[in-house]
Amino acid sequence: MPTTFTIDDLKRVLSQGAGLDHSVDLRQALHTNFEDLGFDSLAMLETAARVEREFAVSLDEMQIANTTTIKAFIDSVNDSLVNTT
Amino acid sequence: MTSAVFTGVSVVAPSGLDNERFFSSMLEKRNWIGPVRRFDASGYPATLAGEVLDFDEAALIPSRLLAQTDRVTRFSLVAADCAIRDSGIDLAGADDLDAGVVTASSSGGFEFSQHELQKLWSKGGQYVSAYQSFAWFYAVNTGQISIKHGLRGTSGVLVSEGAGGLDALAKARRQIRNAGARIMITGGMDASICPWGWVGLAGTGTVSQATEPEAAYLPFDSRACGYVPAEGGAILVMEEESAARGRGARIYGGLAGYAATFDAGPADSRVEALQHAITTALHDAQVTPSAVDVVFADAGANDADDLIEAQALRQVFGARGVAVTAPKTMTGRLCSGAGAQDVATALLSIAAGVVPPTVNTRVDVRHGLDLVTEATPTDVQNVLVIARGIGGFNSAMVLTAPQ
Numbered sequence: 001m002p003t004t005f006t007i008d009d010l011k012r013v014l015s016q017g018a019g020l021d022h023s024v025d026l027r028q029a030l031h032t033n034f035e036d037l038g039f040d041s042l043a044m045l046e047t048a049a050r051v052e053r054e055f056a057v058s059l060d061e062m063q064i065a066n067t068t069t070i071k072a073f074i075d076s077v078n079d080s081l082v083n084t085t
Numbered sequence: 086m087t088s089a090v091f092t093g094v095s096v097v098a099p100s101g102l103d104n105e106r107f108f109s110s111m112l113e114k115r116n117w118i119g120p121v122r123r124f125d126a127s128g129y130p131a132t133l134a135g136e137v138l139d140f141d142e143a144a145l146i147p148s149r150l151l152a153q154t155d156r157v158t159r160f161s162l163v164a165a166d167c168a169i170r171d172s173g174i175d176l177a178g179a180d181d182l183d184a185g186v187v188t189a190s191s192s193g194g195f196e197f198s199q200h201e202l203q204k205l206w207s208k209g210g211q212y213v214s215a216y217q218s219f220a221w222f223y224a225v226n227t228g229q230i231s232i233k234h235g236l237r238g239t240s241g242v243l244v245s246e247g248a249g250g251l252d253a254l255a256k257a258r259r260q261i262r263n264a265g266a267r268i269m270i271t272g273g274m275d276a277s278i279c280p281w282g283w284v285g286l287a288g289t290g291t292v293s294q295a296t297e298p299e300a301a302y303l304p305f306d307s308r309a310c311g312y313v314p315a316e317g318g319a320i321l322v323m324e325e326e327s328a329a330r331g332r333g334a335r336i337y338g339g340l341a342g343y344a345a346t347f348d349a350g351p352a353d354s355r356v357e358a359l360q361h362a363i364t365t366a367l368h369d370a371q372v373t374p375s376a377v378d379v380v381f382a383d384a385g386a387n388d389a390d391d392l393i394e395a396q397a398l399r400q401v402f403g404a405r406g407v408a409v410t411a412p413k414t415m416t417g418r419l420c421s422g423a424g425a426q427d428v429a430t431a432l433l434s435i436a437a438g439v440v441p442p443t444v445n446t447r448v449d450v451r452h453g454l455d456l457v458t459e460a461t462p463t464d465v466q467n468v469l470v471i472a473r474g475i476g477g478f479n480s481a482m483v484l485t486a487p488q
Contacts, residue, residue, distance in 0.1 A: 017214075019152035038149055046152075046215035053211055 002055055005077040009051075010070065017050045018043035030071040041065070051077055057084050089258040089269075090487070091337040092329050093172025093322030094429045095164040097274065099315070099416055101139040102167060108433045111412045111441040112460040118298040118313050118417055123278045131292045133301050134278050135315030135417025153216035154229065155194030156316070157276035161226035162233060164320035165270055169234065172322035173334060174268060176234050185238030185266050186231045187256045188320070189249030189273035189421040191474075192282060194220040199281035230270055230320075238266050243421075246474030247383065248345065249273050250318065250424025251482045255343040257323045267325050273425035274318035286314050289475055291387050299445050302418070304384035304411050305391050305456060307449040312386045315413075318422020319429040336487040337432040341467075342370025348477035355389075355477075359397040362481040363469065367401075370467070370483035374402045377483075378465045379440045379457070381427040383473040384411035384418075394471065395452035404453035407469075408461070412441040424472035428484060431468040435486045438462055 007026050014020040048064045057080040067073045099117030100110045121134045145163050198221040204212040219225050224242035231240050239260055243252040250273030257269035286292050293311035295301035302313040344365030346358045434440055440461045448456040468484045
C-alpha cells in the first residue's frame with residue numbers, strides 16, 4: 001500500500017475520475033480552490049472515493065467538503081494515511 | 086397565434102455531423118446500416134445497427150465533461166453547439182430565462198449506466214462513479230445543454246419512445262406560444278448500442294434479426310422483419326417567428342401543426358388512434374391532406390405496425406394519395422432521435438426542393454402506398470412527419486416551408 005499521496009497521484013486521480021485538462025499544471029495551483037479549477041462537489045466526491053479505494057484510507061466526508069485547495073486536500077489525505085498506518 | 090420556426094439544425098447520424106453530407110448521402114441512397122462495431126454482438130439475435138462511427142469524442146468534448154457523460158449526452162452537447170452556431174443566435178445576448186431546452190430520450194445514459202452497474206456487482210458500491218447520480222437520467226441531455234449554455238428558461242424531457250422526437254419539439258413550441266419563451270433548444274437523441282441496451286431492445290420482439298444490411302430493415306415490404314436499431318438524432322433551434330425575422334435569421338420552416346394520441350390497447354382501434362393524430366395535426370396546421378407534399382413515415386417494419394400506418398395513411402389521403410418516404414431505412418431506427426432527425430431531414434428537403442428516398446424496400450401493393458424510392462425533385466411546401474413509440478404512442482407533426 002502506498003504511504004504518501006503526492007501531487008502526481010492527485011493529478012492522476014483527477015484525470016481518471018473527474019477529468020483534468022492537460023493544460024492545467026497543479027504544481028502552479030497548490031493554493032487554488034478546486035472550485036476555481038472547475039471541480040464541483042460531485043467531482044470531489046468522485047475524487048475522494050477513488051483515493052479511498054486506491055490508498056486504503058477512509059476520508060472524512062465533512063472534512064473533504066471543507067477542503068478547498070489542492071494543497072489542503074493532499075495534506076488531508078496524507079494525514080489520514082499517517083493515522084491509518 | 087405566435088408561430089414557432091426552426092432557425093438551426095444539427096444532426097448526429099452515421100454520416101457524421103455535417104448536414105450537407107447527411108442529406109446528400111441520402112439522395113445517393115447510401116445505406117449506413119452494418120454489423121455492430123461498438124461491442125461484440127455475435128451472440129445476440131440482432132447483429133446489425135446504424136452506428137455513428139465518425140465521432141471523435143476526445144476532440145469534441147472537454148475532459149471534464151467526458152468523465153460525466155454517456156455517449157448520448159456527448160451527441161446532444163455537440164449537436165446543440167452545432168445547431169446554435171447554425172442559427173447564428175447570440176445566446177449571451179438573450180435573457181437566460183427566455184431560453185429553454187427540451188429534448189427527448191428513451192434510454193438516458195445507458196452505456197455509462199451499464200458500466201457502473203457492472204462495477205457495482207463485480208467490485209462493490211464504492212467503485213460506482215459519483216456521476217452515475219445524473220448521467221443515467223433521461224433529462225441529463227437537457228440538463229447538460231442548459232448548463233453549458235446558461236439557459237434557465239422552462240426546460241424538460243419527453244420520454245415517449247419513438248414518438249419523443251416529435252413530442253419534445255411540440256413542447257418547445259408550447260413554451261414559445263403559450264409561455265413567452267423566445268428561444269428553445271430542442272430535439273431528440275438516443276444511443277443504446279451496448280449489451281444492456283441490446284438485451285432491452287431484443288425483449289421488445291420488434292428488432293430485425295436479418296444479417297444482410299440490404300435486407301434487414303424493409304418497412305411496408307412483404308419481407309418486413311423488424312427494424313434495425315440506430316443511434317443519434319438531431320438538435321434544433323426553435324424561435325418565436327417575429328423575433329427570428331427581426332434578427333434576420335435564416336428560417337428553415339415552421340412547426341405548423343402537431344397532435345399526439347395513445348393507443349387504447351393492443352388490439353383496440355390502433356389505426357383510429359394514429360389516424361386521429363394525423364388529422365388533428367393537419368387541422369392544427371390548417372393544411373388539407375391534398376396540400377401535403379410528402380409524408381415521412383414512422384416505418385416500424387413489423388407486420389402490425391406497417392398495416393396500421395399504411396391503413397391510417399390510406400384513410401386520410403386515399404390509396405396512393407400522397408408521396409410517402411422513410412429515409413431512416415438508410416440510418417436505422419433512432420428511437421427518440423427519429424422524430425427529430427426526420428424533422429431535420431424534412432427541413433432540408435424543403436430547402437433543397439428534393440424528397441429523399443426509401444431504400445431496399447419493395448413496397449407491398451396491399452399497403453396502397455406511393456413510396457418514394459428515388460430522390461425526387463419536388464416543390465416541398467408542407468410535410469407530415471409521423472413518429473410512433475412502443476407502448477402505444479402516436480405523434481404527427483406538420484412542417485411548412487418558410488413564407
